[in-house]
Amino acid sequence: MMRRTVGAALLALAVAAPATADTTSSPGPEPTELGGTPVVGGSAGQPTQLVAGLWSDTLVGPGEDPANTRWFSYTRAMAQSRVFVGVVASAVDPVNDQIRVEVRSSDGEACGSYDDSTASSAPGVLMGALKVVGLENDDPACLSSPELRIAVSRGSTSGLASSMPFALRVVEEPPLPSDDDSEPPADHFLQTLATDEAAPTAGARSFDDAPSVDGTVRDQVPQGTERLWKVHLDWGQALAWRLQVPSRPESETSTPDPQVEVTLFDPMRNAFDGGAVDAETSGSYGFDGADLSDTTAPIADAQLSGDAALVPGDYWVAVSVATSPTDDAPIEVPIELTVGATGEKTGAPDFPDAVTGPGGRVGPAGYDKSTPFLVGDGVFSADVSGTPTSPDDEAAADPDVRRIAGFAVGAASLVSLLAGVVLLRRRARFSRAAAR
Template identity: 25%
Template structure:
């Protein structure tokens, strides 16, 4: 079963392995995925993702299931994967293509993912495109929603197909891309599916009145390379420094009824009058993704002219019934959980910021948490919900792996306390038994007769002395 927090419990290593890893780190072992200084860090796929090889024909497509899978895809190539579905759950599939940082991708490059039944009927389709002649991870999403009135042909139990196509344009990146496939299964509801709320489509980013921008002291939080190692953030002001062409990911817990405000800022650069124009058409980019890794917006790069720049987004309130609305910006906010904020800086930003581009993120989660819908199953365990541990992770700025390590160490701590207590009890019992055994083996005590002493003669008197 898929577990919460981006499959929090999926394929966890044993406690002993975790301790060995911690020990290796303490001894100075190199961290996995280490990258040369000054170069943009590439996206890190999940360490426990299963490797599959999609096929060009649906006839012999490899099976996938709730979890994470990795493959590779060439320009213009298409891949098929087989998926068995029940007749009650919603399913969410996201394909993420990963070009090398620093390569050139255009608005013609992209990914398309389609979920279809074996008769060829399309259940859903999602596409994503490049932007700014700059490489960054491209995520496309498709879903099977049981309450969707337009999806009657995809409600039955049985085999389905996931079809992924890498679209290419002129002068596209010729290299093979790593491909990460995320499959999440969301339980159905008990009872009727709620109808969309009137006016929900008017609560979009364009119509929202922005909340007060967080203004606390900025704290440093280094973002992750992708969804799997995204750094948790809570309300506040956070800063990081990105290498040219790099993308960094952060995640924020957003509960039912809440909405996410995210703002990225790039400061002004030092004046260099002899370098000509400082205008860069492809300066930086920010996008927001929901817990199923589906992008909420189709974002372009923002220009930068040296005087500083900022960009923000304010999501719709998270409601189950949003999923049946037409706008992606609204339908994407259809479940609670970890929402992701990805920031990319263009390669040309090395000109104003040769030591890396400093960025500031201002994050605010607005609204009071609402009760979760009446799921017929544990939606939070499947990754669709927020709990106290999530908020603690956001407060401490933990990645998923760090949270798992902390949980393992806490478990070992309690095991150690318990083992120590048990050992003391065993030692006390052993000592008590040893004393009793020794006492039982002693011979019966016999009274010891002291030897009779000779009578002591009386002291001589003066008159008893012999006379001379």
Template identity: 30%
Template sequence: MKPRLPLQSGLRAVRAALLAGALGAALWPAGSALAAPQPLPEYRVADGARRIAGKPSTADAPLLETGAVYEDVLAPGERVYRLNLDAASSVYVSAVLHPPPGTAAGYGDGLEVEVMTTGGRSCPGNPGRAAFGYDAVPLGAVGQRLLVEDAECQAAGTYYVKVTRSAAGKDSPRAAWPVELQVRREPAPAAGTAPTAAPGAWPSASPVLPGSDPVPRGGGTGFNDARALGAGVWRDELRPGQTRFYRVPLDWGQQLGIGAEIAKARMTKDYGSASDGLTLALYSPYRGPVESRGTSYDGKQAAVTLPRTAPVAYGNRFADEAAVRGVRVAGWYYVAVTLGGKVGEFTEDAAAVPLTLRVAVSGGGSAAAPAYREGLGAAGFGVGEAERSAAREGLTAPEAAAAREDDRSAMRVVAVAGFGAGAVLLLGGWVLLARRSGRP
């Protein structure tokens, strides 16, 4: 590791102190005097998200540009958008429905995203679906245009995206909810360098999770401010109806094991139980669901562990299992932990409950990255030193961006100071030379 300049070290220390202070304020003991009823935090929309209004049909459907993030509202029903795609990349269109915190959902209500041709035919691998439990928490689904030899949807041109919100029950909410849309582009591999079939067998044993002392890391409200985690044990807190988001960098060939534990709450009744009281979900770098599991919670103790992921590999996109198809590209994988809203019916819903996350990352190097024609980093995928550093320091994406700007500012200050010092030394040399020459 290269040494940091003193000013950079100071900036890092300030950021660390601010982060520790913020976490200390957030992680007050359950039931303490500080646990006053406060609204649950709202989903943080991506900085610079553009307002857009989808249409009920393809007529006059607005354009979604690759690399951009949009914000719309979606009532039960469908909205249509337009895409202009090249013939040299896979494209992922994610929709994240984020109802107001504390909103109930009709069980099984959900979200569907479909990429289709101008003729109305669904492209291979579509639609992408996701469903609510009892709580209307942030929910992501993805439609895609994959580069697959001899398949439909390979040509450049106009395509459409249909985003559908389903409301199956008579008691399902009907109000329009905000939806965040994002278009991500995965460059094509160089000809003949990428696999065209799913990998063979891989280590699938249950993950061995770490048991070290937990370190505080406060999760975010969604994908845009998810807190970075690496391997280790992490501590946070949850209130009933709240979802916390985290992100873990997974490089090619790496596998993720993760478990969540919720501790004892302050009970307001002698007995209570909430099915799906604790839910743990994993999302891909393009915000597609990978795996989700839940367990009941009676206010005393609960835990849930996801199966260890397949090693990250390009060929996983051709697998039969959805959970394997989801780990097809290196990058940030997102973890969402929800404490069910029904838990508030038998516990103090204003008091947060201690949450422990255990993260294990294993493998690496067993599945080499394909030779992409373009860098993955520019598309928002891949794992490099910046991602590993953010995980070590526990930074959200906005904090990591601010840190990079701090470093650039520090380097500019040092460069200016170095130039000034060099000029002074040079001027001093001229004066000394003039004196030795006998000139005034």
């Protein structure tokens, strides 16, 4: 069966890309930049082949139409491995938009799906979902299948004709020894961080440009936007954050109080809540202000806690402010954000000394138990950070090719379609369509 390769997709995009992009519209807020090397997803019968890494594409139209689903394939480099598949998208519809990732074995066996959706009750701009294949309770076909099929769609959403950009990240981890005595992660408790003198540090509208923070920073977040900060976690560490929003001046109270929300993104760029007991992740810029905080579970070899892939690497703290429902000028909400990596760096799993490939083949070159994560084309790492590319993949690594291909994939359509859109979302955990 013929399949499109990443190299062919990049070449086609570079040839077809316009010399310039129309940027004359869009008075609304700019969308968050997702990052990733542009590719074009295929069909169920002819998926686009991917290697480990971060990729970007665009969904068009309703998720219920199979023709609008993007299909990819990934071939395991290690037998019986865990494959992390994360997808993040910029919401377009403020109430009824969704991103969904589904994984199947090469013979079509369902390995599970997960989704995230928007709603008018909260202001988030980004949606993220994660599927991990290779857990002990997975179907045997999903544990052993050398090839995995990945479908990205807008879930059950229908009636939408707008384009929605997304980024897809694939990371592979070697199998861990079975532990029949392992327990699911227990409830963990809130750690309320003490604040220190706030340093002015502007949050980014891009994952790749997010500034690192360890302490207290201050910024002003405009209505209708989401801003990102980054922190690195190692084995045994947890992420704790605290967001303080001051009382709103009486001179500004003629307009509705803007809602403020904090969302975390794990190294797969999947959206999740820390899940600590008594956590508060949303409030408003009003008379009483807000004091929000949450704490994640520590990173351990259990790998999963709630909706997150707790692996060592870069995590993001995203602060979003809802767009004004009136025609008044948008308000910039002052915030102070305190972030800390708590706990000792300890508890790394005992990864195997050597691995084999699927079907008993020779294992991948470059593997070492100290760098177990396959994060790029032939690139192994001790954690899941950055967006590495293969040294041989000059076309994918070249910033000019990325920029031109990005225009071809959908940047021009985003400029017109995202203009003036109200970007809101809720963390609707209870409504998600499937389980890992």
